[in-house]
Amino acid sequence: MILRKTISSFLIVLILLLGISSNVLANEERDELYTGEVISIISDEKIEYETSGGAYTFRQQVMKVKLLDGKYQGQLVEVVNDIDDMMAYQLIVSKGDKVIVFLSEYDNQFRIFDMKRDSQILWLVILFMAIMLIIGGWKGFKSILSLLITLIAIVGVFLPRVLKGDNPLVLSIIISIIVTFFTILIISGVNKKSITAIMGISFGVISAGLIALIFGQLTHLTGIASSEAQMLMYIPQVLNEGLQLDFGDLLFASILLGTLGAVMDVCISIASAISEIYDANPALKVRQLFWSGMNIGRDIMGTMSNTLILAYVGSSIHIMLLYLAYELPLKDILNQELVATEIVRALTGTIGLVLSIPLTALTGAILYKKNFFKRAN
The missing domain is CATH 2.40.50 (OB fold (Dihydrolipoamide Acetyltransferase, E2P))
Structure with a gap:
């Protein structure tokens, strides 16, 4: 029953998102x-x-x-x-x-x-899905469904709506909520583990967004430091003369969406671990479950922090080589807005990831020990 409701909900959201994106893209002209x-x-x-x-x-x-x-x-x-x-x-x-x-x-x-290049990319996508299904089985299939929701939400709704003039920060919050709920519910179902993960993800992403907003204003980030962002300044002249892109909000929206994946990974891992620990020993107290979740979270924290930082470093390696080649002083490098943007992006995302660990562990410990509702598997 839960699986049927989950799939039905997925299909409803998929149809809605496709409907929105098709309406948005219907009027776009294609080059010959x-x-x-x-x-x-x-x-x-x-x-x-x-x-x-x-x-x-x-x-x-x-x-x-x-x-x-x-x-x-x-x-x-x-x-x-x-x-x-x-x-x-x-x-x-x-x-x-x-x-x-x-x-x-x-x-x-x-x-x-x-x-x-589209044929080669298609074969790569097929290989990716095949490996997900072979190794992950039914879980792999559900992971593919959740990934489709994420892609449709971002490419089919978020990006076109930004180009139509909607606020990117508000849109990113809505997209994050949709992606979080349906990814977790499709993969784990409706149970205490899912609620634990959703609570932790929400707290981590909101924390990252608030810290990014504060330090973005303190460091006077404009959101137009990169050449790609500067090219966006000419879009209103091409698509819509009345379009006013808020590059600051667009920057914070990218931080929220970039943080979401890593935080989701950490929180679902902690929630799953607490579930397994509780199944193995239901006599554990709230405090014991909490510290078990914290210990697991601390182990994950080191690798996931590196993953997030390295992802941003990898995308900025060309500019880092350029600064190194010209032997600029560290102070001058840090004062470059392009570098400051990537540092704020990487560190706020990592802070959000770390802050999600204690709340996820605490939520899981309380939910599994306190009989708020019957546990659903």
């Missing part, structure tokens, strides 16, 4: 991009010409491409690929490659947009 296969390379040469700044060189590939979709499907067209030697990103195409092309309105010439 076509998939093709490179049949042959007609020419591949370097072109050099003089400018006021000196000699300028770029490489140009001309190729025959068979288009595989769209209104030109099946046609052989000539495609140009200009490779600027001054640019770091250089796309070199070979015979047999699958590419994405577009028809330039400037000169009515097909040009390379990028490599086709």
Whole structure:
């Protein structure tokens, strides 16, 4: 019965989220991009010409491409690929490659947009799901369902609604609530373990959000330190002239969502451990259950803190190498907003994770020892 209700609830939320996202995305215009296969390379040469700044060189590939979709499907067209030697990103195409092309309105010439990668990504997704199902079994299947809810909530609802002008901080709180409840209920069902985990997750994420908000204001973070955030400043001119993005709220929303996964992992692990300990020895007192949960949480805390910090370090490794190469003093590095943003993001998320441990342990100890309601498995 509980499983049937859980699946029914999942389907209802899935339909609602898909309905919202489809309405949001219905009016978006798509670029005319076509998939093709490179049949042959007609020419591949370097072109050099003089400018006021000196000699300028770029490489140009001309190729025959068979288009595989769209209104030109099946046609052989000539495609140009200009490779600027001054640019770091250089796309070199070979015979047999699958590419994405577009028809330039400037000169009515097909040009390379990028490599086709969706098929390989699809196979990676299939491999991921297969491993989840083989190793996790029914639990793995439920994990995939919860992951789908998370992806639809963020990609299908959160991002489009932000672009429509909704407040990103409020949206992130709503999304966090939806993801937390349905992930835990789908994976664990309606029982004391789920309530324990939800209480701990809520406290940890709220704590991280409040601390990030306080220190974000104290450090005068604007949310537009990265190049990607600065590019967002031009979106209102393209999509909606009346759109006013709040980059500060967008930063705090990203911190909330980034913290959610790690906190969820810690809290469900502690709740599961307390459940197993209680099953093995129901005579344990509240204090004993609490300290058992705390000891387990402390063990998890070290590895999960490293996981969270390393995730942010990994995403910032290029900028760290840049600062190191120029041998900037530590004080100057810390005063850079881009660096300060990542530090606030990483440390507030880790603080939220650590603070969730005692509340999860306390909630679990009280719920399992006090007969508030019958335990459901």
